[in-house]
Amino acid sequence: MGKKARIKTKEAIEGRRNFKPVIDRVEGGKVFVTDFDGLKFEIELSNIEKARLEIEL
Numbered sequence: 001m002g003k004k005a006r007i008k009t010k011e012a013i014e015g016r017r018n019f020k021p022v023i024d025r026v027e028g029g030k031v032f033v034t035d036f037d038g039l040k041f042e043i044e045l046s047n048i049e050k051a052r053l054e055i056e057l
Helices: none
Strands: 005-013 016-019 022-027 030-034 040-044 048-053
Touching: 005 030, 005 040
Parallel strands: none
Antiparallel strands: 005 016, 005 048, 022 030, 030 040
16 A cells, blocks of 8 residues: 555456556455546456556655
């Protein structure tokens, strides 16, 4: 939680499949994130195709 990530989903969420959010929490099979523009999303774990944490220097 609190880390930046890159997430690619299998199916689009509000017309998007690629996200560069901060992870707020993981709960009940969902990842709750806030994107760089302040929008909040709930992403089902089963909908995540690829995800990785971003390195912060």
